[in-house]
Amino acid sequence: MQNIQELESICKTCMKCELSKTRTNVVFGKGNIKAKILFIGEAPGKNEDIQGIPFVGAAGKELDKLLNKIGLSLDDAYIANILKCRPPENRNPNNEEIKLCTPYLIEQIKLINPEVICTLGNYSTKLILAKCNPDNMKSIEGITKLHGKSKIIVLDEKEVKVIPIYHPAAMLYNPKLRETMSIDFEKIKEEINCEKKNKKNF
Ligand code: URA
Numbered sequence: 001m002q003n004i005q006e007l008e009s010i011c012k013t014c015m016k017c018e019l020s021k022t023r024t025n026v027v028f029g030k031g032n033i034k035a036k037i038l039f040i041g042e043a044p045g046k047n048e049d050i051q052g053i054p055f056v057g058a059a060g061k062e063l064d065k066l067l068n069k070i071g072l073s074l075d076d077a078y079i080a081n082i083l084k085c086r087p088p089e090n091r092n093p094n095n096e097e098i099k100l101c102t103p104y105l106i107e108q109i110k111l112i113n114p115e116v117i118c119t120l121g122n123y124s125t126k127l128i129l130a131k132c133n134p135d136n137m138k139s140i141e142g143i144t145k146l147h148g149k150s151k152i153i154v155l156d157e158k159e160v161k162v163i164p165i166y167h168p169a170a171m172l173y174n175p176k177l178r179e180t181m182s183i184d185f186e187k188i189k190e191e192i193n194c195e196k197k198n199k200k201n202f
Contacts, residue, residue, distance in 0.1 A: 019085035025052030031078035038114035040124040043083035059169035121167030148184040
């Protein structure tokens, strides 16, 4: 794949799974394609499906606040999801959908070439730590154990730092997670500063 625009236009005509029949828009991604930090969520919700942009609903507002708190904006980050189309009634993504949609995410990661990937919630944490192999997701621990702990993995022959974070929607259901999320976002800030120190081009 030559560039992200080419990938986006291919993705926008995707009919590989049943979600293509119920979607309003394909939700590809937003932010700076040259960013060193990539956030990966699960799947678009109702508002994202209507607007064709990830994280514009209630969870997105929480994510914006958390990013602002650590001094990041969409100039510094790119935000995408595992699934590019909304599952009806916001149900969880199923295996088949994840398998069919992951190749788009893999290409997105290659083209963006981030130094840090922040996975939002269980699904993206498991998929990324399984090195984007959906068949290995089951062997990865859940977000309750892994949140806030960074891990370096090799993706496409390149080292990348992965920081699992709770999904911002989880905070809406469980306000007790707010403090945990703030602490974990501080961890992101620290890790970014550490990368900046170590890598001249960060
Ligand atoms: N939740 C996600 O995982 N992604 C979105 O884009 C919106 C809500």
